[in-house]
Amino acid sequence: MSFVEYEELIKEGDTAIIFLGHGSMFPVQVQRGAQTQTKYGVIRHSAHLIGQPFGSRVTCSKGGWVYVLHPTPELWTLNLPHRTQILYSTDISIITMMLELKPGSVVCESGTGSGSLSHAIIRTVAPTGHLHTVEFHQQRAQKAEEEFREHRVDRWVTVRNQDVCKNGFGVSHVADAVFLDIPSPWEAIGHAKDALKVEGGRLCSFSPCIEQVQRTCQALAEHGFIEVTTLEILLREYNVRTANLPLPDLGGALDPLPVLGEAQFKIGVPLRETVGHTGYLTFASKSLF
Amino acid sequence: MSFVEYEELIKEGDTAIIFLGHGSMFPVQVQRGAQTQTKYGVIRHSAHLIGQPFGSRVTCSKGGWVYVLHPTPELWTLNLPHRTQILYSTDISIITMMLELKPGSVVCESGTGSGSLSHAIIRTVAPTGHLHTVEFHQQRAQKAEEEFREHRVDRWVTVRNQDVCKNGFGVSHVADAVFLDIPSPWEAIGHAKDALKVEGGRLCSFSPCIEQVQRTCQALAEHGFIEVTTLEILLREYNVRTANLPLPDLGGALDPLPVLGEAQFKIGVPLRETVGHTGYLTFASKSLF
């Protein structure tokens, strides 16, 4: 497997997602001879995983079973080790579309963070594009590089450990799109402009606080960016349930016994608590003039 | 009728709401001998309205008919002449609850604007409470006073034509609650504190822009208000419709003719466009110390 290409069978060194049900899952690095402990018992990599097709049901030692899934950037987002706050698929989706990413796009990103967005970008720009990702935190930059190698996507990504606000992206006039998720995006707008192609490109900045957005929009205007728009996207999930509403007993006129009953129907009920805010997304285009 | 008490029959001088259907309606001032033109024909006040019960169906001259409704603050909000941007019932509801208004409450409000919230406040605090409402625009203050008289609620409201930021509410230490809907609410926080009872009370400020909220919250903290919370409420309306989804023709294996059909069901569909923002509501309590 790699994160940019489906394969049928699980092989040594692959990252696979063990799906336990209930939306509960975790990633494993497949290794000959290795074992993974789950609440349903042990999974033996050599016997249970290697050579099996992705999507198989694996019966664990205690008799319970799990599914082994092919990794995707979306599953990775749900399972990656958090080194920072991460971007989730709802935001990633609109970022990818609004930045007009596709195979062949060259993208600059900062910070790399836990690599949630990075994986999604690489998936979309491969096999002919490239991601330049800048992370100021050294350990995080190293860890990201490791993960990219493990996930066999390292040829489509360059990780740089530097401060984007001071040193930019390390490339000039190559990017179709720039993405910023840093505390002071307004300080990086100049570098972003420089990284974008001469003939223009798209920019996105993600910020949790409105004050960051205000300053970023001002900086974008000062640097001549156009079509500046800010938006917010929230996921609204529904649980599918069978609801039972009892029918009230209003007293049958003739029947002394109460006529009781209930109405049963399938419903999609919103979750009681849901994510109320991730961040504001500001998009802009590099002006031609 | 009055806006604070239901009556059964329509009488001279009443304000009534003519409901045409489709959510389309308008208010009339009932006057002996007067006529009102509608698309369904003429309504003759003496013959069609006076002495009839509210809620009656009135057949107009062209044979079409309308309903005559008893006014309520909520119907008034939908029908009042706009002299300013107004508050709608969704915001009014949460304002009323969060300010803990009830019969007997004394409330200070600025600006009066078109009187949308004022009518709702008066309805709630009558018969033992009072509204002090301050409007800097002279014509608007006059028009509001007129309306309060016409709606027979003038004994529960005092209108003052002054600048609340400079001159306050004209009363001291009497209010259970203060409501601000002005461009610079932070300039009126001191006056609001002064208007509230010595033993404390609640405050609400409505502002469309986040920068106004930021300044207001700062002023509230400086004046020792506590429990400062900002929220936003939006209405999500659904149309009830019968939807028809055709069933796709996947080709019956034995039947050469396509098996066509459709599924029909009742649904509640969200409106395609809806109000996305009215304003931020900031609530606070006057601290005891």
Place this chain on the structure above:
Amino acid sequence: MENSVEQPRQQDHLIRDGDFVVLKREDVFKAVQVQRRKKVTFEKQWFFLDNVIGHSYGTTFEVSSGGNLQPKKMMEEITSETKEAGIDNRNIVDDGKSQKLTQDDIKALKDKGIKGEEIVQQLIENSTTFRDKTEFAQDKYIKKKKKKYEAIITVVKPSTRILSIMYYAREPGKINYMRYDTLAQMLTLGNIHAGNKMIVMETCAGLVLGAVMERMGGFGSIIQMYPGGGPVRAATTCFGFPKSFFNSLYEFPLGKVNCLLNGTFSSKALPSESKDSISVEENNGTLLDDLQTSPKEIEENIVEVIENNHPQQETMEVISQEPEYKEHKERGNKKDYIQEFQRKQEQQKKRQIEAATLLNERNADGLIIASRYHPTPLALSLLEFVAPSRPFVVYCHYKEPLVECYTKLRERGGVINLRLSETWLRNYQVLPDRSHPKLMMSGGGGYLLSGITVANDKQKSESCVLELQKTEEPTAKKRKVQESDS
């Protein structure tokens, strides 16, 4: 209209013995009655409320030794004093060694009688990473520590605002998951105000009833429709209304609504009808079971049930059955209990006849439904008691039953301006340079169907419905066409 009601007294802002109050710790509420020498448990901390008597509502107390409450000057948020937030967390390496104070140090501080607030401050000062944390992380840290070491309690006056927020946060199942802003909408859409004659059908622990009573301020009348053996009013009690508010509160059993509508319910038939009294007794059995379990649960949660020294005993007949039942259990004397019960039952019947009379006038000023039952049969039958040109509001936790209710009401006729809606509520953090919506929000607070009654002449009803459907179609014409296409 004004003379029949107790007006708030001058000293109304002072906490008195016997008052119903709400305790507040951070964002957590609990409703209790103030009683001397009664131990109250709140957020795993016990204390006595004796010392709050005589203080103003809104006063903040700290729990000190022996469970005594000491008034405390309201401290400004500790965050304002320690605002040196890092811009990002690039330099933080989590090695578990960031806190220089040991558990022993902390215990020593506590033993010295250092207050929780000061302990938190010391923890901050001895954290090597606190100043480098982002503000978000700082806030999280402070909140966690504060919760652990401080025990600051504010005594506030109960209100619809406080109680609806309390129930929604802690026992949403008891109020059918009705969010407080949804309740706010109901009160406004229902035009609830002094002087109304309201019909309320709720199974929200009496919270909706209490909210309606608060808005009516003792003016007008309320008929509460109830399923089973009697109305549940645990939350209503928490409002601490004056006795007079209960004079015009009536209750009527749902099980007799059809009789009333058929005209088979009559005041003459009632007292002699033995079958009926049996069913009441049976029902009451159910009620008592309910009370046995349900307020128990409440007690463990957010409402302290009052077992003696019950000032509202006279006015709140139904909930007062509970102490009686307990008395009865204690005494073990079934006959005494039955005699007492029959006296109560007679009284209840008298009130029921009064309620029936009020309903039979069919001129109620509004109808509020918020129950765990399917709303359609309730709305269809109870609307019969409402005057024309009056608002009604039906709550349901789900949208689908209200879609059906909408359809059936349209078929019935006599209603206009039907609106199916929900509200969407988001709270904000507003702080210098770090304002944003709160990270979590409620996914749903229930749905409302509202409308206005109009004259529904039986002879015209059929054509009326047809025409209504024509004229009442909401606006988006273009869309409708598209939908029937697809």
Place this chain on the structure above:
Amino acid sequence: MENSVEQPRQQDHLIRDGDFVVLKREDVFKAVQVQRRKKVTFEKQWFFLDNVIGHSYGTTFEVSSGGNLQPKKMMEEITSETKEAGIDNRNIVDDGKSQKLTQDDIKALKDKGIKGEEIVQQLIENSTTFRDKTEFAQDKYIKKKKKKYEAIITVVKPSTRILSIMYYAREPGKINYMRYDTLAQMLTLGNIHAGNKMIVMETCAGLVLGAVMERMGGFGSIIQMYPGGGPVRAATTCFGFPKSFFNSLYEFPLGKVNCLLNGTFSSKALPSESKDSISVEENNGTLLDDLQTSPKEIEENIVEVIENNHPQQETMEVISQEPEYKEHKERGNKKDYIQEFQRKQEQQKKRQIEAATLLNERNADGLIIASRYHPTPLALSLLEFVAPSRPFVVYCHYKEPLVECYTKLRERGGVINLRLSETWLRNYQVLPDRSHPKLMMSGGGGYLLSGITVANDKQKSESCVLELQKTEEPTAKKRKVQESDS
């Protein structure tokens, strides 16, 4: 994998003759093909696109005399120059006399050849109330005037972003009211990327197909399932994809899906089977009718249909039937048309057999459904062609059918991680001292049901379903209990 696809050329950012482009005026888009001396009508203004050729994408033009476009330096928002907003509108009395310029004055300016932009500036300067208006009112005023007097058009490159926003704003019915952010979710949830073998079933004018093609960049293969006589690809054309992208785009009729699943569809049977060819012809009749009306509508709206000089004719077989049909009508020669049609039909059959082969491998890497049909039968049958451990996404304008689809898929088994969701999108105005969410927002952009396929062993299927239901129950346990109580 990389060598089979045309790579973007160096001069790709320059507009060329024959390019598919999108015209933009304020927030309004229109898709057209650049052709010399062809009159284009956009926002009630006509002009020629000759002058845009050779300029960069993103260049802004002004319409000048004779419908010629003149490149124009992008002007900063006029508001930035006139920012002296009143704080409130207390001093504004509307007397209809606030504009000092008369209609004659304005006409004189126009006749002098003064540009629209300058006219607006003069209108502002001659308004006595402009400076006293609130910023909101000022913006409104400027927008109104700008729209009336200026004709500034930007030529942008088509993309999923642009085209999905265009369709949602102007012809939402054609794309089943799918909002652009919903499409964005589908592309991500479906893990659409280069090298996939995708199944796409859409009735969204080909927009969803185009979006999938853009994300696959010509790598991999796509099988488009279509109802009726042929796939509709009006929106796909607007993307202006290179020819090579169409080499691995296949289409397969929905009406033969069951045959394929039953094993009754075979390549041998096809050519000789007369019954089948008749039905194809009939179907094609329907298609032609469709094309006769549906692109007509489009033409009047947002997409200029290309009638001649058709560079993609070879690669976009299906939409190319339309010009042929027109030709046929013009010539009035039915026989020629039928011969030509039969040749096409043979070609179509060959492709259909290829598509059938691809489907029969039952190893597709994903499934996207976005149609006006009930999603349940589509999802149940088309999932059979998908490999295990692959994502699928089903769009529906309504929530209710997806609730049913969810239930049926659970019963079927072989799918996990089912999620029913919608997104909520809000745009913001961010301006100094007046930032807030936009006053209007979309009420709904449709619903998605997504999930992942897994091995579904037939022999174990029953126990599997049971266990799945047990383990797959989403989290909120407490709530579930409450719900089955109520």
